Amino acid sequence: WKIYFKMRIFFLGDIVGQSGCTAVKKHLPNIIKKKKIDFVVVNGENAADQGVGITEEIAKDLFNCGVDVITTGNHVWDQKEIIKHIEKEERLLRPENLITTSPGKGFGVYNSKNGFKIGVLNLMGNIFMKKCDDVFEAAANFIKKNALKDNYDFLVVDFHGEITSEKMAMGHFFDGYATVVIGTHTHIPTSDCRILNKGTAYQTDAGMCGDYDSVIGMDKNNSLNKFLNKDAKKHFPSIGEVSLTGAIIEGDIETGLAKSIRQFIFGGVLEDKN
Ligand code: FE2
Numbered sequence: 186w187k188i189y190f191k192m193r194i195f196f197l198g199d200i201v202g203q204s205g206c207t208a209v210k211k212h213l214p215n216i217i218k219k220k221k222i223d224f225v226v227v228n229g230e231n232a233a234d235q236g237v238g239i240t241e242e243i244a245k246d247l248f249n250c251g252v253d254v255i256t257t258g259n260h261v262w263d264q265k266e267i268i269k270h271i272e273k274e275e276r277l278l279r280p281e282n283l284i285t286t287s288p289g290k291g292f293g294v295y296n297s298k299n300g301f302k303i304g305v306l307n308l309m310g311n312i313f314m315k316k317c318d319d320v321f322e323a324a325a326n327f328i329k330k331n332a333l334k335d336n337y338d339f340l341v342v343d344f345h346g347e348i349t350s351e352k353m354a355m356g357h358f359f360d361g362y363a364t365v366v367i368g369t370h371t372h373i374p375t376s377d378c379r380i381l382n383k384g385t386a387y388q389t390d391a392g393m394c395g396d397y398d399s400v401i402g403m404d405k406n407n408s409l410n411k412f413l414n415k416d417a418k419k420h421f422p423s424i425g426e427v428s429l430t431g432a433i434i435e436g437d438i439e440t441g442l443a444k445s446i447r448q449f450i451f452g453g454v455l456e457d458k459n
Contacts, residue, residue: 192301192339192436193220195449196367197227197429198374199258201395201402202236202422206243208429209394210250212451217251220433224297226305226341227431228369228391229277230257236403236422238263241270244277253295254278256307258345258370259315261289280309280345282323292327294337301438304337306363308355310346310370320346324355328362333441339364340441341434346370349389356387364443365434367391372401374430374455376448384442392430397455399423428453 195216200209209227216222229247232239237260244255244267254276261279262268271277271289281291292306306327309317333340340363344355352368359366361383367390368375374392381387395402400409403420410417429451435444450457 190299190438191221191223192297192299192438193223194303194339194341194365194434194436195220195222195225195431196341196343196365196391196434197225197394197431198391199228199230199369199372199393199395199402200232200247201372201393202231202424203234204396204422204424204427205394205402206232206246208427208452209252210246212429213251216451222433223299223301224295224303225252226254226256226343227252227394228257228343228345229255230260230345231393231402233264234422235263236420239267239277240264241266244270244274248276253297253303254293254305256305256343256345256369258309278305278307280307280317281327282308282318282320284318301338304331304340306340306342308342308344310344310348310351312351313347320355321358324358328359333362333364338441339436342366344368349375352389356381356385360385361442364436364441365432365446367432374448374450378432378446378448380443380446384437384440386432386434386443386446388432388446388448391432392450394429395427396423396425397428397453398425426453428455430455
């Protein structure tokens, strides 16, 4: 006989503002139970009330409701308090390829609820993003030093980037080396969940946990006024009903690669009615 082991990873896209945080806190515990989730990664770089950055308190709240690791991106330092806190909080990552003197780290290995070791790597794209080290060079160095089943049982890569081609290329670069490569930052979920040729699950962008009756999570009228060159304030999060979006990845215990990836869309204007 054989004991049934499974590994189900839940990834949620950028949590935007207070409404995004509230929705994650409200729904995540139920989703974990219902979908039998073993490990949760969220991108939290827009989680602060202003829609940029993250605070120590928000990070704690997210960990308390079932999040295992928080990734970030270009807005990581926008709430200054986090610069100190990230040094103490192993479960909070910033992009690995930030300039080398940056506080915190971009990679960690964590224990899942069911006893597996999960590596999480946070990368940031180079195209139309803040200046950071070459992301493909960083990825190549990483692959040289780390391997599935050696350093961790599964590997989740969050690629925080603006353009689809750079993300898709990174997916192929990690094919066979990661359980999943999933994009963040655009706040728009892409319907291209699939398993690449050598077994790595892939989605170009997970989307966001925020109000989609907006412009990528920000108040739509204010954002439109900016585009129209009318009087506008600094962007601020839209506070309507939230859609949670991301993907659920089933890992293969034998190989650490992916058995399946399914897009996840829950609640709000984007809810998957199929
Ligand atoms: Fe971003």
